[in-house]
Amino acid sequence: MRRDTLALVDRRLLPDVGAGHETVAAAHHVYEHLIALWAPGAIEAAFDLGVFAALADGPATAEALAGRLEVDQRGMRVLLDALSAYDLIDRGSSAGGVRYGLRAGLRECLLPDGLYSLAGKVRYDRMLAWTAWRNLAQAVRGDGSAVPQHNQISTTEYESLVRGINFWAPPIVSILAGALRDRGWPAGPAAPAMLDVGCGTGLYSQLLLQQFPELTGVGFDVERIVSIARAQSERMDVGDRFQPLAIDFWQRDWGTGFDLVLFANIFHLQTPDSARELSIRASKALAGGGVVAIIDQIVDDRADADSVQDRFFRLFAASMLATGGGDAYPLSDYDEWLSVAGLRRAALVDTPMHRILLATHA
Amino acid sequence: MRRDTLALVDRRLLPDVGAGHETVAAAHHVYEHLIALWAPGAIEAAFDLGVFAALADGPATAEALAGRLEVDQRGMRVLLDALSAYDLIDRGSSAGGVRYGLRAGLRECLLPDGLYSLAGKVRYDRMLAWTAWRNLAQAVRGDGSAVPQHNQISTTEYESLVRGINFWAPPIVSILAGALRDRGWPAGPAAPAMLDVGCGTGLYSQLLLQQFPELTGVGFDVERIVSIARAQSERMDVGDRFQPLAIDFWQRDWGTGFDLVLFANIFHLQTPDSARELSIRASKALAGGGVVAIIDQIVDDRADADSVQDRFFRLFAASMLATGGGDAYPLSDYDEWLSVAGLRRAALVDTPMHRILLATHA
Numbered sequence: 001m002r003r004d005t006l007a008l009v010d011r012r013l014l015p016d017v018g019a020g021h022e023t024v025a026a027a028h029h030v031y032e033h034l035i036a037l038w039a040p041g042a043i044e045a046a047f048d049l050g051v052f053a054a055l056a057d058g059p060a061t062a063e064a065l066a067g068r069l070e071v072d073q074r075g076m077r078v079l080l081d082a083l084s085a086y087d088l089i090d091r092g093s094s095a096g097g098v099r100y101g102l103r104a105g106l107r108e109c110l111l112p113d114g115l116y117s118l119a120g121k122v123r124y125d126r127m128l129a130w131t132a133w134r135n136l137a138q139a140v141r142g143d144g145s146a147v148p149q150h151n152q153i154s155t156t157e158y159e160s161l162v163r164g165i166n167f168w169a170p171p172i173v174s175i176l177a178g179a180l181r182d183r184g185w186p187a188g189p190a191a192p193a194m195l196d197v198g199c200g201t202g203l204y205s206q207l208l209l210q211q212f213p214e215l216t217g218v219g220f221d222v223e224r225i226v227s228i229a230r231a232q233s234e235r236m237d238v239g240d241r242f243q244p245l246a247i248d249f250w251q252r253d254w255g256t257g258f259d260l261v262l263f264a265n266i267f268h269l270q271t272p273d274s275a276r277e278l279s280i281r282a283s284k285a286l287a288g289g290g291v292v293a294i295i296d297q298i299v300d301d302r303a304d305a306d307s308v309q310d311r312f313f314r315l316f317a318a319s320m321l322a323t324g325g326g327d328a329y330p331l332s333d334y335d336e337w338l339s340v341a342g343l344r345r346a347a348l349v350d351t352p353m354h355r356i357l358l359a360t361h362a
Numbered sequence: 363m364r365r366d367t368l369a370l371v372d373r374r375l376l377p378d379v380g381a382g383h384e385t386v387a388a389a390h391h392v393y394e395h396l397i398a399l400w401a402p403g404a405i406e407a408a409f410d411l412g413v414f415a416a417l418a419d420g421p422a423t424a425e426a427l428a429g430r431l432e433v434d435q436r437g438m439r440v441l442l443d444a445l446s447a448y449d450l451i452d453r454g455s456s457a458g459g460v461r462y463g464l465r466a467g468l469r470e471c472l473l474p475d476g477l478y479s480l481a482g483k484v485r486y487d488r489m490l491a492w493t494a495w496r497n498l499a500q501a502v503r504g505d506g507s508a509v510p511q512h513n514q515i516s517t518t519e520y521e522s523l524v525r526g527i528n529f530w531a532p533p534i535v536s537i538l539a540g541a542l543r544d545r546g547w548p549a550g551p552a553a554p555a556m557l558d559v560g561c562g563t564g565l566y567s568q569l570l571l572q573q574f575p576e577l578t579g580v581g582f583d584v585e586r587i588v589s590i591a592r593a594q595s596e597r598m599d600v601g602d603r604f605q606p607l608a609i610d611f612w613q614r615d616w617g618t619g620f621d622l623v624l625f626a627n628i629f630h631l632q633t634p635d636s637a638r639e640l641s642i643r644a645s646k647a648l649a650g651g652g653v654v655a656i657i658d659q660i661v662d663d664r665a666d667a668d669s670v671q672d673r674f675f676r677l678f679a680a681s682m683l684a685t686g687g688g689d690a691y692p693l694s695d696y697d698e699w700l701s702v703a704g705l706r707r708a709a710l711v712d713t714p715m716h717r718i719l720l721a722t723h724a
Contacts, residue, residue, distance in 0.1 A: 006673075007670055008670065008673065008674045008677065008715070009670065009674075009714050009715055010669075010670040010671060010712060010713075010714045010715070011714065013533055013537065013712060013713055013714045014533050014714050015532060015533050015536050018532065018536065020470070020477070020478060020532065021532070022466075022467040023467065023469075023470035023471050023476065023478045023529075024478055024529050024532045024533065025467070026465075026467045026468045026470075026471050027470075027471035027478045027480055027529030028529060028714060028715070029468075030405065030450065030468065030471055030472065030480055031480060031483065031529065033401040033402065033405055033448060033450070034401070034402045034405060034406075034480070034483065034484065034487060035402075035677070035681070036398035036399070036400075036401040036402060037398070037399055037401075037402045037487070037491060037492070037495050038398075038495060038677050038680060038681060039395040039396070039398040039399075040395065040396045040397075040398060040399045040495075041495030041496065041498045041680075041684065042498065042677075042680055043392065043395055043396060044396075044496075044498075044499075045498035045499040045502055048499040049499050049502060049503070070503075071502050071503045071504060072502060072503060072504030074683075074689075075501060075502035075503065075504055075683060076502060078502070078676075078679045078680050078683045078689070079498070079502050079680060079683075081676040081679060081680070082676055082677050082679070082680035084676065085672075085673040085674075085676040085677050086395060086677075088392065088395070103388075104384075105384040105385065105387070105388045106388045106391075106392065107385075108382070108385035108388075108389075109385050109388050109389035109392055110392065114385065115382070116382060116385045116386055116389045117389075118389055118392055118393060118396070121393065121396060122396065125396060125399070129399060130399070130492065130496045133399050133400060133402075133403030134403065134406075134492045136403045136404065136406075136407035136441070137406075137407040137410040137411050139437060140407055140411060140433050140434060140437035140438060140440070140441050141411070141432075141433045141434060141437065142433060142434030142437055167385075167386050167389030167390060167393065170377060170380065170382065170383070170386045171375055171376050171377050171386065174377050174380065175375065307372075308369055308370065308371065308372040309372060310447075311368075311370065311447040312370040312371075312447075314440075314443040314444055314446065314447040315370065315397070315400050315404075315444050315447050315448075317440045317443060317444070318400060318403075318404055318440050318441060318443070318444035319397070319400060321436075321437060321440045321441075322403065327436075327440070350372060350375060351372070351375055352371050352372045352373065352375045352376050352390060353370070353371055353372070353390070
């Protein structure tokens with residue numbers, strides 16, 4: 001699964017001398033970026049056609065799968081070969097011909113129902129991402145009519161997306177829990193209380209509740225999402241300690257005395273003004289000795305860093321531009337918003353595709 | 363420019379223990395494939411807006427570029443940051459703020475007019491690829507109405523594509539020339555003659571003519587493409603030795619006595635029947651001791667090979683399915699077509715994104 005095993009150009013065979021050799025090598029490099037379109041195309045087609053679900057019953061030939069899914073035999077063979085080229089399914093020859101099988105580790109994320117299934121993300125992309133990215137130039141021009149505004153996407157689309165990015169949570173929560181413990185959190189003898197602002201499916205809270213058996217939590221989100229969060233809390237065996245509430249967190253009071261105020265993927269959706277407002281509200285809700293944890297695409301602008309995180313964050317910002325709303329804000333902006341709210345940054349920790357900013361009262 | 367420097371997931375931070383850790387790691391892997399859509403989106407938007415052409419005048423800030431190209435300042439900054447995340451432009455801080463610059467090696471392939479410019483490929487993708495790949499499932503179903511047939515694409519689209527893939531030729535011709543020399547080609551004392559069937563811009567012939575000063579060549583293609591080939595031959599200083607002819611190579615006689623019959627990216631467009639027919643015509647046109655050179659996506663089916671080439675070929679087959687017509691045929695099919703024509707394979711040589719099959723009279 002190392003990225004470099006998926007190169008589509010055999011670079012060893014590119015000439016390193018001769019007229020224009022640098023341009024030719026560069027063109028191969030850019031071409032490889034251009035055909036990156038093929039990966040989501042192949043994966044999403046397989047979702048659409050039910051290929052992964054069919055392969056969950058066991059390895060099969062292209063002919064057998066084509067018959068079962070009522071598609072063209074050659075088309076099925078070509079699609080399965082493409083998925084194997086992306087290391088997503090296994091391809092093996094046997095006496096009965098070439099057979100294709102679902103990879104064990106990939107099974108849960110390619111099937112529709114699992115906790116870490118990408119099906120929701122795929123559904124969202126089918127509805128929004130292709131058109132948005134095909135029309136990115138219009139968004140850069142500032143042509144708002146071309147961009148689907150985030151708060152205009154339908155509840156169905158938002159629901160798809162929010163479940164489809166559950167997979168981000170486990171490594172983040174594992175790293176967050178370690179960072180909190182390193183800081184001696186929770187500080188007091190009483191059972192700690194957590195507030196999860198814009199909780200989505202509540203997965204960040206649910207995983208934290210599993211890590212801290214004394215912890216209880218409250219989550220705020222819109223009604224339809226809150227019902228997903230409630231059901232998922234039950235399945236995660238923390239339903240008695242997590243209370244997802246249908247609350248507009250811009251209008252309602254948040255309460256006080258929380259030992260942890262959590263924002264998972266909330267700040268990147270804000271304008272600078274609304275981000276400042278969230279910080280102020282978090283500061284008011286935070287108990288003495290409590291911690292605000294902001295999980296987000298926080299660009300580290302303290303150096304000319306070329307980290308995996310900063311690279312992803314800069315691309316994520318373009319995704320937000322394409323699909324409407326939000327930005328990947330630099331650390332200096334976060335520091336300013338915290339400062340206005342009487343908070344200060346205590347730590348900044350890397351995770352696979354995010355950073356966690358921990359803050360306390362100043 | 364190594365592929366593994368472009369990972370968007372910091373894999374070192376993925377947990378290797380805990381419930382569902384394999385699924386979570388796999389989901390990050392698949393997600394990275396899904397967001398590969400972002401790369402062509404960002405690059406094509408930059409082409410559309412003239413960003414590369416503007417940067418060719420020298421490094422600039424996002425604000426200056428936004429003013430010059432009359433686009434939104436924030437949009438321009440986000441797009442430039444995304445391009446820098448893909449290692450396509452340089453991003454550096456200076457006293458006047460962050461400045462962005464075109465990378466020297468990338469300059470020629472990102473500007474519209476160069477011999478190895480990708481502009482034509484980008485134009486083709488804008489017209490066809492997004493819709494085709496978004497609708498791949500329909501093509502797999504065998505719904506022909508969803509697929510733009512190759513011979514139905516307009517001359518403009520074909521012209522864009524044929525110029526936009528010139529960059530493939532130099533490493534291929536360099537490797538082909540070496541393989542021919544290794545075989546003692548050309549064999550006789552007379553000046554060798556070459557036939558380039560479906561020559562496109564004629565670049566493969568033109569580069570070979572530069573390598574073999576005694577060589578002369580004839581190319582067949584449709585009228586509009588032939589005029590591109592003529593102009594390019596002049597620019598490549600081989601106009602007096604290469605004659606591109608507007609000839610339908612299915613209808614007209616090819617002549618005889620050619621020491622080299624070249625097919626560059628022609629066979630993958632064929633059906634098995636038309637591929638067999640091309641082999642037979644090539645055999646008739648070939649001089650004694652002559653060589654047929656087939657440059658194409660030739661899948662090596664002799665082993666469970668997981669080469670970069672076979673992986674690319676299998677994805678290219680899906681591209682052909684999506685955009686209509688063609689396939690990446692296995693070596694065993696080529697061997698059969700050659701055999702029917704009284705030819706036999708003499709060598710199979712890897713190039714960065716193709717293989718070269720050399721054949722002689724059996």
